[in-house]
Amino acid sequence: MMPFAEKSVLLGVCGSIAAYKACDLASKLREQGAEVICALTASARQIVQPATFEALTGTRAITDLFVPAANPEISHIAVAQRVHLCLIAPATANIIAKAANGLADDWISTTLLATRAPVLFAPAMNTNMYTHAATQENIRILRERGALFVGPASGRLACGSEGPGRMAEISDILDAALIAASQQKDYAGKRVLINSGPNHEPIDPMRYLGNCSSGKMGRALALEALRRGAEVCVVTGPAAVSPPHGAQVISVQTAEEMYESVMLRMDSYDIIIGAAAVADYTPETVTPEKIKRQEKDLLLRLRPNRDIIASVAARKTPNQRVVGFAAETGDILKNAEEKLSRKQLDMIIANVIGGDSCAVGSDRGDAYILTQNQVAEHLENIDKNLLAKCIFDHLAALD
Ligand SMILES: Cc1cc2nc3c(=O)[nH]c(=O)nc-3n(C[C@H](O)[C@H](O)[C@H](O)COP(=O)(O)O)c2cc1C
Numbered sequence: 001m002m003p004f005a006e007k008s009v010l011l012g013v014c015g016s017i018a019a020y021k022a023c024d025l026a027s028k029l030r031e032q033g034a035e036v037i038c039a040l041t042a043s044a045r046q047i048v049q050p051a052t053f054e055a056l057t058g059t060r061a062i063t064d065l066f067v068p069a070a071n072p073e074i075s076h077i078a079v080a081q082r083v084h085l086c087l088i089a090p091a092t093a094n095i096i097a098k099a100a101n102g103l104a105d106d107w108i109s110t111t112l113l114a115t116r117a118p119v120l121f122a123p124a125m126n127t128n129m130y131t132h133a134a135t136q137e138n139i140r141i142l143r144e145r146g147a148l149f150v151g152p153a154s155g156r157l158a159c160g161s162e163g164p165g166r167m168a169e170i171s172d173i174l175d176a177a178l179i180a181a182s183q184q185k186d187y188a189g190k191r192v193l194i195n196s197g198p199n200h201e202p203i204d205p206m207r208y209l210g211n212c213s214s215g216k217m218g219r220a221l222a223l224e225a226l227r228r229g230a231e232v233c234v235v236t237g238p239a240a241v242s243p244p245h246g247a248q249v250i251s252v253q254t255a256e257e258m259y260e261s262v263m264l265r266m267d268s269y270d271i272i273i274g275a276a277a278v279a280d281y282t283p284e285t286v287t288p289e290k291i292k293r294q295e296k297d298l299l300l301r302l303r304p305n306r307d308i309i310a311s312v313a314a315r316k317t318p319n320q321r322v323v324g325f326a327a328e329t330g331d332i333l334k335n336a337e338e339k340l341s342r343k344q345l346d347m348i349i350a351n352v353i354g355g356d357s358c359a360v361g362s363d364r365g366d367a368y369i370l371t372q373n374q375v376a377e378h379l380e381n382i383d384k385n386l387l388a389k390c391i392f393d394h395l396a397a398l399d
Contacts, residue, residue: 001386002033003174007181009034010083010117012108013053015043017158018090018124018167023048025089025170027056032174037062037079039108041095065107076107080114085181088112090124090167093135099147100138118180120148122173127163150176150245172245179226179246186396188229193269194218195262195308197239199255199279203300204287213277215239216363217325217384221275222247224388233269235261237276255279255305266312266320271395273323274309281305310343321395323347333368340370346398347371349391369394 009029013022022038029036038053039062050061065076080086088095088108095108099119104110112119121142129135130152139149151168168176196218200208215236223244225232234243235250235258243249250265252258255278266272281302291298309324316322324345326336329352336350352366367387369377371394379387 004032004034008083010086012088013044014092016090016124019047076111086119089122091121093129100141120180124167127165130165175245182227185229190230191269192225192230192271194273195235195276197237199237201282218275220384220388321346326350327353
């Protein structure tokens with residue numbers, strides 16, 4: 001299932017140098033299943049060509065308020081009523097000011113007044129323009145009316161200055177767009193704590209023991225929870241992928257740091273999910289100097305780390321739900337059932353590792369979902385985003 005399947009997105013492109021990045025955004029939205037309708041302001045058309053967006057989306061780009069009269073499908077009212085999301089990226093100081101004041105003097109500003117779909121702005125502008133009291137007041141007004149914002153990020157801007165004003169990264173805009181376009185908010189008011197990724201257990205200042213967890217499962221779970229309205233905190237080890245935009249992120253290295261961080265927070269969360277590949281063992285001593293190479297065996301003595309999910313389950317209240325993961329190479333169901341019952345979890349997801357269908361580091365995996373009193377569901381070669389959806393569907397069914 002593609003994340004934006006059956007969603008129509010209006011991508012409004014304004015006159016910022018960041019307009020060239022909107023081409024990539026349009027392309028990725030399309031790749032992820034959205035129908036993308038692009039509209040360009042007159043200033044945007046000085047920077048990028050409508051034909052680029054037409055080629056990337058397969059849909060005619062909208063440029064003028066009056067030309068579409070010949071084509072009722074792309075009139076501002078038709079689009080305003082049809083789309084699931086209006087995404088303005090890049091959003092100039094000008095469009096933000098117009099939207100805040102209800103101006104309707106071109107296609108995009110008129111459509112923003114006519115739509116009742118969620119509106120998400122990705123501002124991009126010079127730092128002085130962004131921090132100007134007028135722009136800040138306009139953003140405040142729009143937020144108060146329910147408009148959503150992603151970014152801007154801080155960094156070096158096209159004009160040479162440094163500070164806030166860079167358009168948010170495309171991946172962050174896509175996360176924010178997915179969350180904004182979702183109508184299913186069955187986890188609104190719920191707080192979800194997820195641990196994710198691998199741990200690095202230090203051996204000396206240079207070396208560590210690690211594992212090949214990518215953090216993709218934790219990311220998929222966090223994004224699904226955010227999409228369905230939950231407040232999400234991710235305690236992540238040094239993973240290859242970052243948690244989604246919108247989640248609170250706590251970065252840790254070792255299993256012990258992850259343990260401390262999760263235990264410190266767990267009481268204020270409704271659902272705690274252990275998706276991290278927590279290091280079971282850590283070197284008994286960390287050598288302060290780099291261990292020199294020698295022509296003889298090197299023995300490392302390891303001691304077990306504390307079991308995070310078992311400790312969470314032991315402390316949970318009746319209103320909390322605890323979900324664990326089990327990566328297994330053999331006797332998948334037997335081992336998962338034993339863990340589910342021994343650790344007193346509400347749900348366990350058993351991943352098959354090793355062989356062709358290895359879930360670790362991959363976008364897909366073979367998984368079983370087991371709950372205390374339900375028959376296991378086997379999901380073969382399933383995309384992790386879809387697996388995350390199934391997990392939250394099963395969790396909802398427990399209540
Ligand atoms: C090269 C160039 C780059 C610009 N970049 C920005 C920008 O990043 N953000 C912004 O708010 N305005 C920027 N402007 C100014 C806007 O294009 C100008 O305010 C225009 O009226 C915006 O129109 P629009 O909101 O209809 O696209 C830029 C202007 C030029 C000439």
